[in-house]
Amino acid sequence: MATTTVRYLIVGGGLEGLAIAWSLADQGVTDVLVVERDTLCSGMTGKSSGVVRCHYGNPSLAAMSWYGVDIFTRATELFGDDMAFQQCGYVVGVGENNIAPLEANVSMMQGLGIDVSLIGHDKMAELWPGLHLDDFAAFAYEPLGGRGEAYMAGMAFGASARKLGVKIKQSTAVTELLQDSSGRVIGAQLANGDAIHADTVIVAAGPWTPQLTAGVGVPVDVKAQRAQLVLIDQGEPTPVVPVLSDLAGLSYICREPNGELLMGNSDHSAPEYIDPDNYINRADASTVDKIVMKAGHRLPDMPDPRITSSYVGAYDVTPDYNPIIGPAPVDGLFLATGFSGHGFKISPAVGKLVADLLLTGTTTLKNVDPRDFRYSRFEEGDLLLSLNPYEGAGEMR
Numbered sequence: 540m541a542t543t544t545v546r547y548l549i550v551g552g553g554l555e556g557l558a559i560a561w562s563l564a565d566q567g568v569t570d571v572l573v574v575e576r577d578t579l580c581s582g583m584t585g586k587s588s589g590v591v592r593c594h595y596g597n598p599s600l601a602a603m604s605w606y607g608v609d610i611f612t613r614a615t616e617l618f619g620d621d622m623a624f625q626q627c628g629y630v631v632g633v634g635e636n637n638i639a640p641l642e643a644n645v646s647m648m649q650g651l652g653i654d655v656s657l658i659g660h661d662k663m664a665e666l667w668p669g670l671h672l673d674d675f676a677a678f679a680y681e682p683l684g685g686r687g688e689a690y691m692a693g694m695a696f697g698a699s700a701r702k703l704g705v706k707i708k709q710s711t712a713v714t715e716l717l718q719d720s721s722g723r724v725i726g727a728q729l730a731n732g733d734a735i736h737a738d739t740v741i742v743a744a745g746p747w748t749p750q751l752t753a754g755v756g757v758p759v760d761v762k763a764q765r766a767q768l769v770l771i772d773q774g775e776p777t778p779v780v781p782v783l784s785d786l787a788g789l790s791y792i793c794r795e796p797n798g799e800l801l802m803g804n805s806d807h808s809a810p811e812y813i814d815p816d817n818y819i820n821r822a823d824a825s826t827v828d829k830i831v832m833k834a835g836h837r838l839p840d841m842p843d844p845r846i847t848s849s850y851v852g853a854y855d856v857t858p859d860y861n862p863i864i865g866p867a868p869v870d871g872l873f874l875a876t877g878f879s880g881h882g883f884k885i886s887p888a889v890g891k892l893v894a895d896l897l898l899t900g901t902t903t904l905k906n907v908d909p910r911d912f913r914y915s916r917f918e919e920g921d922l923l924l925s926l927n928p929y930e931g932a933g934e935m936r
Contacts (some may be wrong), residue, residue: 540732544735544736545570545571545572545738546738547563547738547741547897548571548572548726548739548740548741549571549574550713550727551574551742551743551744551748552574552579552580552709553575553579553582554693555878556741557573557580557696559743560700561705562887563700563898564704565703566898568894571705572706572707572737573707574707574708574713574727576711576712577709577710579694582745582747584690585690586766586850586851586852587882587883588686588801590686591607591611591686591782591884592782593648593653593884594679594681595925596927597861597911597923597924598906599907601647601653602904602905603885603904604881604885604888607886607887611887614692618696619699622687622688623687623692624686624688626683626684626685627684627780627781627782628685628781629684629685630667631678631784632678632783632784633675633678633787633929635676636930638676640928641657641677641679644926645657651906654682655681656679656680658679660672660678662680667780667781668778669838670783674787675787686794689882689883689886692886711730711731713727713730713751714729714730715751716728716872717736721870724740724755725740726740740872740873741873742873743876744876746761746763748855748876752874755869757868759863759876760917761857761863761877762812762856763815763855764811764812764854764856765818765853766803767804767826768801768822768851769822769826769827769830770847771841771844771845771846772798772799773799773841773843774841775843776797778798783837784805785805786931786932789804789805789932790803790806791803792834792837799847800834800838804826805932806931807932819851821851826849827849855878856877857879858922859916859922861877862882863875863914865896865912865913866914868914888904888907896909911923
């Protein structure tokens with residue numbers, strides 16, 4: 540069987556893998572091969588809700604998202620594709636119990652140069668007419684936030700990487716990572732019997748990462764956490780409104796391009812885990828009931844609401860709900876996984892961070908500390924947690 544040799548092999552042709560490929564090529568490194576077991580962006584990338592926001596309680600994540608805002612805003616200029624990004628804005632609304640962390644997070648983000656401010660009920664009512672606001676105590680507004688499409692972003696990264704000379708192979712499943720006698724990872728074995736040798740193997744395979752890395756003695760604590768999303772037709776098209784993170788009701792609401800609403804859950808107190816290759820792709824009855832109740836509370840004047848559809852995806856979550864980005868504890872292997880629901884908004888920065896670390900060992904990303912995402916933090920007991928966590932919202936903030 541054939542053996543191919545490259546400088547960088549990226550295992551996983553989803554959003555993050557393709558962002559990494561483009562960023563390497565953008566820095567002049569094109570001896571890169573991306574392998575995807577199915578078609579590009581066919582895994583959890585296509586299940587992303589595509590929210591763009593910088594509202595985090597950790598400076599590195601907030602700064603990475605801010606970098607992403609700039610790339611998404613300039614997507615047509617950079618890629619010839621707008622990635623379906625709509626700068627409709629983003630709002631976090633909290634109850635009385637979360638005013639202090641909201642104010643602290645806004646202050647932190649402003650210190651990083653992020654365009655965010657506290658707004659009152661009158662401004663919120665102007666931004667989203669008809670929204671029930673009485674149980675909100677405060678809001679933070681990002682006018683440059685919004686929504687994009689993760690599938691389109693991934694395909695834009697991939698097409699641009701190809702134009703620069705990166706090679707991409709679809710329907711190319713990796714069965715195991717290869718090691719030499721010293722234990723260094725030197726490539727991957729493919730399902731068709733071929734092998735690919737590489738100076739560095741980058742695994743960006745989302746919830747499928749652990750099964751690949753276990754074979755080379757690298758346990759990765761990433762699980763596929765079920766995420767259920769429901770689409771609602773209000774009875775008339777929703778006008779352009781900001782994405783709403785409702786931390787009073789523990790849900791989020793996004794306007795779809797067709798005027799419907801996409802609603803998801805922000806209560807992660809009782810996570811469910813799934814097999815990412817074998818799950819039912821629709822929301823269960825109890826989730827639909829909760830969404831109906833929350834939608835009716837938040838939007839009491841919907842003229843003729845109905846559920847139009849639902850689907851299920853999976854967050855690839857780590858124990859602290861933050862990604863692993865950096866070298867593995869065996870030579871030749873680099874990890875970019877466990878994005879825990881943050882992946883779309885930070886994907887441009889993920890690509891740059893990985894490329895920077897591979898090529899220089901550090902990064903020029905402003906206000907981003909690469910050590911925050913190191914593999915060893917779990918064993919060290921130094922988890923990456925929000926400096927200003929929200930009661931009830933877990934660590935996804």
